[in-house]
Amino acid sequence: MAEISTVPFAEPPYLRGLPSPYYTEGHRLFQKACRVFMYEHLLKNAMEWEKEGTVPEYVFKNFCKHNMLLPNLPAPLPVAWLKRLGIHDILGVKVEEWDYFYSAIYADELPRSGLMGPGGSLNAGFGFGIPPIIKHGSPELQEKYLPDLLTGRARCCIAITEPDAGSDVANISTTATKSECGKYYIVNGHKKWITNGIWSELSTMAVRTGGPGAPGLSLLVVPLKGYPGVTMQRLKVSGQITGGTTFIELDDVKVPVGNLIGREGEGMKMVMNNFNHERLTISVGVTRQARVALSTAFAYCLKREAFDKTLMDQPVVRHRLAKAGAELETMWAFLEQLLYQLCNMPKEESDHQLGGITALAKAKSAMVLNECAQCAVLLFGGAGVTKQGQGELVEAILRDVPGARIPGGSEDVLLDLSVRQLVKLYNLQDKQLGKSRI
Template identity: 75%
Template sequence: MASNSANPIPFSEPPYLNNLPSPYYSANHRSFQKRCRAFIHEHLNAHAVEYEREGTVPPHVWENFNKHNMLIPNMPSPLPVGWLKKLGIHDILGVKVEEWDLFYTAIYLDEMSRSGVSGPSASLTAGFAFGIPPVVKFGSPQLQEKFLPDFLTGKKRMCLAITEPDAGSDVANITTTAVKSADGKYYTINGSKKWITNGIWSEYTTMAVRTGGPGGSGLSLFVVPLKNHPGVTMRRLQVSGQTCGGTTYIELDDVKVPAENIIGQEGQGMKYVMTNFNHERLTIAVGVTRQARVALSSAFEYCLKREAFGKTLMDQPVVRHRLAKAGAELESLNAWVEQFLYQLSNMPKEEGDRRLGGLTAMAKAKAGMVLNECAQVAVLLFGGNGFTKSGQGELVEKILRDVPGARIPGGSEDVLLDLSVRQLVKVFNAQAQKLGQAKI
């Protein structure tokens, strides 16, 4: 959107920003939201569509965000307060790092997606959101000392490399191998990674590799050097949406990595990856909800002024019907995501992963469906303008091309729907066993 102020067009803002009562957002949250919107608008969103059109975000955008600690909010809450303070990072736009919670995170993610296109924000955030957290959560003190000072201050860029050409959502079938040397000092990695967001700009990555036998129990995580490292070849991939996100193909040919670069324990990689996925899926759901808002509110505004057959589109019952159905889906999703944020803020991390992991997968899948509905409605109501890469419908045309980027990464939609129910059955069986009932 063009303005820093709240947009009055229906469906354009979450309810709390339309001065409706909310149990979730404190005065401090609301104050941060205003500062956050102003900063992100000035340094990113004002030019986001232009960046997406050109396929790249200028380096100074990363530098400005990093300088003001505005990449830190991508990390899971609570933040790694000890490390941040040790590195001189005490606040984020006035919010003390020790006071940061998931609703601050959600506000930040919502504002980062307010341009409507996901590429510009994705170009900045993947390393902090997905690459660094496993090092923080599972890395040894020695590994953290080696890498976190550069990663958390943005001196070195980082990404997450899980997906492979033949192993997307099927993480357990990763084929990239890491073989330990006879003297135990290093591992040699061979294989390839595909669709890696931000990879092309990253000095390092958190990478899943096979150190053991087949299946998830044979996977481990490593911090692997990328840019200019012997044996590593990278090239950008052209994708239909999120064009400036730096989607990358990585090939690894006898890449030597010090043994101390392993994250946690050998053979525990699958567990670490799945824990990381919960944060990734929730962040996607938050950002996608805002994208759906931008699409639907843009259509709403267009229908108020566009005339056809002697009246505005908004005067046509069929148009109002489309807007209403999409709007109901959107507001339901928003309420569900806020409920997740509240629940996770009031549960121990382990319990949240266990009880809400499946539902988080379901919410991420639902978010992609809702974005698809809102984007489709917007393009249809814009008519020919929505089918054009410039002019009045340029934004909704771009949002529609972003839809697969919401429905596939982080676990593709059908895989997540199946996973969600399997996880719910698993939780039920565990509860039933405690009560002495029969399993299903």
């Protein structure tokens, strides 16, 4: 349904009519239009497609036709490129007016079915694969690929993770060695757990062009589907089933040297910068999933009777809902604060100041989802572990939880990263203050 829900915890406070300093009239108009679009083109069939394991190809085409995958790009949007391609607005919002609150509204509405898989089947390329080409690609590389990628005529994915290197990006082993003629990189290796890979003509891929560790990493646009030397196999995963998780094998794949993004050895820096946007996007979507889980349980407890009273009449049930609800609303306030900072800080400063906080937000959002999903399943009882009937949604959400806690940097790695980044900032500021006292 496209209406605003009145069930407690089902909607962010600004949609429940509560005052907010963050949202303009333009934001609110976009939210209404976005909700209608999402329901008609994705959400009303999301559970059916998740059970089938695949979102039909026409859904991707419909989203592209209405420019509704462009919101997955980081704000501000690549206005010059979009206007060159005849794209001037997204559901009435001028592309030059786009900010991170529009992005957050979109990311909040996309998984409103409670499932991340259906939306994830569409957006990984736009969200994480295309941005490095926009930010760091040469003019020639952009001309070669952006017209097709930004309009959806070609699909893209981000290919970082390998069987033996996930969050430990610096130790990836896929190699890209220049050919004797110097015109090609010869790519060999494996990529695993690559969202959308099975449908993608192209990938933004982390490869090793130099020695060990981070200094040896580069980013390369590598052709995939149907390309010589590339073999892809779809992987069966427990949650986010429709996301197209893929294993990629690369056997002497010839890639033109002009497909290098930026310069050799700059890959680690670009990957880490790209992660900030990925982690923020995941955080917003995961928090919506938590809303769906908790509000679904809340509605169930209002009507389900046990021991001659509704579950909501049981103090222990109210206590469990309250604890999860406090975590949820705290998380959303955290995200709104972070979004406001992104909208009001220069890009270079926000990358410097907010990288650790963004990692913390991503880790915390997954913890909140776990709390809300566990709460919902426990309150549904046996129905909450059954893949059909009234508890099927919370059962599916709980299976999605690992897909929130691992991608974009696993939870423990991000918690550690956030504190290391904060210590680094502290030491730098303390050093600067020390100098100013001399």
